[in-house]
Amino acid sequence: MPISEDVIVVGGGIAGSVAALSAAETGVSVRLISHKKSTLRHASGLIDVLGYTADGSGPLADPYEALDSLPEGHPYRVVGSDAVREGLALFDQIAGDEYLGGHTDTNALVPTHGGAVKPTARYPRAAAGGIASDDRDMLLVGFESMTDFEASLAADHLDAAGVPFDVTGVTVEFPKTFRADAKVTRFAKALDTDEDVGSRGTREALAAAVEPHLDGAERVGFPSLLGDDHRHEVRDDLESYLGAEVFEVPMGPPSLPGLRLEDLLFDALDEAGVGMSTGNKAVGYETDGDALSAVVVDRQGREIPYHADAFVLATGGLVGKGIGSSREGVREPLFDCHVPHPEDRYDWFVDDAFGDHPFAAFGVAPDDRLRPQDADGDAEFANLFAAGGVVGGADVAAEKSASGVSLATGVVAGREAGESA
Numbered sequence: 001m002p003i004s005e006d007v008i009v010v011g012g013g014i015a016g017s018v019a020a021l022s023a024a025e026t027g028v029s030v031r032l033i034s035h036k037k038s039t040l041r042h043a044s045g046l047i048d049v050l051g052y053t054a055d056g057s058g059p060l061a062d063p064y065e066a067l068d069s070l071p072e073g074h075p076y077r078v079v080g081s082d083a084v085r086e087g088l089a090l091f092d093q094i095a096g097d098e099y100l101g102g103h104t105d106t107n108a109l110v111p112t113h114g115g116a117v118k119p120t121a122r123y124p125r126a127a128a129g130g131i132a133s134d135d136r137d138m139l140l141v142g143f144e145s146m147t148d149f150e151a152s153l154a155a156d157h158l159d160a161a162g163v164p165f166d167v168t169g170v171t172v173e174f175p176k177t178f179r180a181d182a183k184v185t186r187f188a189k190a191l192d193t194d195e196d197v198g199s200r201g202t203r204e205a206l207a208a209a210v211e212p213h214l215d216g217a218e219r220v221g222f223p224s225l226l227g228d229d230h231r232h233e234v235r236d237d238l239e240s241y242l243g244a245e246v247f248e249v250p251m252g253p254p255s256l257p258g259l260r261l262e263d264l265l266f267d268a269l270d271e272a273g274v275g276m277s278t279g280n281k282a283v284g285y286e287t288d289g290d291a292l293s294a295v296v297v298d299r300q301g302r303e304i305p306y307h308a309d310a311f312v313l314a315t316g317g318l319v320g321k322g323i324g325s326s327r328e329g330v331r332e333p334l335f336d337c338h339v340p341h342p343e344d345r346y347d348w349f350v351d352d353a354f355g356d357h358p359f360a361a362f363g364v365a366p367d368d369r370l371r372p373q374d375a376d377g378d379a380e381f382a383n384l385f386a387a388g389g390v391v392g393g394a395d396v397a398a399e400k401s402a403s404g405v406s407l408a409t410g411v412v413a414g415r416e417a418g419e420s421a
């Protein structure tokens with residue numbers, strides 16, 4: 001029997017998930033197709049809306065105030081500030097009390113594992129104790145076996161950034177010894193299940209290793225590995241052993257906060273009745289006049305058309321391979337949508353490694369309904385809408401706007417697809 005839905009979303013990251021939920025809210029049937037795991041397992045789990053303007057001013061206190069200053073063609077200018085708010089409102093619904101920050105339009109300043117202070121709109125509850133505007137003294141704890149968090153260095157950087165509290169860093173041994181290449185999930189599991197270490201559990205033993213270094217600090221930050229399924233219980237226990245607030249510092253890949261966020265999104269998709277096809281790549285498409293009629297999925301060498309009335313392209317940016325580049329040019333590889341870029345490859349970059357690189361904003365150029373446009377400014381397909389990193393016009397890494405752009409475009413692209421199905 002042919003596969004047929006009202007809406008098909010390609011891409012299972014934050015943009016595709018939100019687009020699928022937004023489409024489902026219009027009352028249509030939705031299927032989400034995703035090949036590999038999304039960039040969420042690398043991402044910090046923070047939901048940035050806009051931390052810096054396109055010309056680098058910031059950190060911004062209120063992202064909404066700065067939206068009008070963004071260049072024309074920026075995804076936020078295309079969808080408008082109401083869509084940004086709607087995207088965040090949908091996120092708040094999905095995240096429930098696992099995330100904080102929804103009480104205000106103002107960005108929070110959250111310490112990163114490198115010791116920078118990052119402006120962000122929503123942060124996991126587990127990271128709340130680390131907010132940099134809080135003036136309580138802080139101890140950061142790293143582990144001998146985890147070289148990607150240098151607690152003393154992070155503390156020095158925070159201090160140099162002028163935070164309004166004393167901060168020190170210490171490196172201790174994690175109470176259990178793992179293989180040298182153990183993942184953060186192994187550390188989290190030991191705390192989740194409170195595995196025995198000698199005569200006591202891992203949580204108590206960890207607190208005992210940290211306690212001599214407290215020196216009056218009222219809050220203690222660990223790399224984000226403090227449990228997964230039982231994360232609240234782990235933090236509660238550490239807090240009562242230490243007599244200080246315990247928080248997690250967002251970390252690089254593999255990122256437990258990113259994985260936890262992925263679980264929240266997938267639970268919401270399940271609850272909304274969105275069909276999921278994961279592990280197979282969309283490799284082509286079929287058309288009917290100027291509209292798409294199917295996206296073709298490679299299932300173990302067999303090419304299967306998935307039919308729908310409307311489609312959302314949410315395959316990610318250059319990092320997620322939703323945008324491809326070669327010596328010949330830049331293109332969107334699945335539907336072969338036009339990606340505006342300078343002809344000369346040397347104009348894709350600037351000499352300064354940390355400069356304003358044009359490639360960072362490469363992506364499809366959408367019309368006001370988020371349909372990718374061809375080189376003449378016409379919709380590539382009447383029923384294809386784009387969301388997330390595949391949409392061009394913003395250097396989301398420099399602006400600190402990645403998840404916000406994914407949420408705002410996801411909510412609009414999903415609704416447009418649902419309403420046109």
Ligand SMILES: Cc1cc2nc3c(=O)[nH]c(=O)nc-3n(C[C@H](O)[C@H](O)[C@H](O)COP(=O)(O)OP(=O)(O)OC[C@H]3O[C@@H](n4cnc5c(N)ncnc54)[C@H](O)[C@@H]3O)c2cc1C
Binds near residue numbers: 015033036316319401
């Ligand atoms: C290292 C790192 C750190 C980050 N940190 C932050 C942060 O601190 N704050 C923040 O707000 N954002 C952060 N982000 C960005 C954010 O997590 C998302 O990457 C961004 O919002 C884009 O999401 P997306 O859904 O568009 O794409 P992605 O997350 O890239 O998802 C795209 C999905 O499409 C699938 N796909 C692609 N092609 C196909 C195909 N042909 N067929 C089927 N499926 C396909 C992929 O497998 C993937 O699942 C970070 C990203 C990275 C990489």
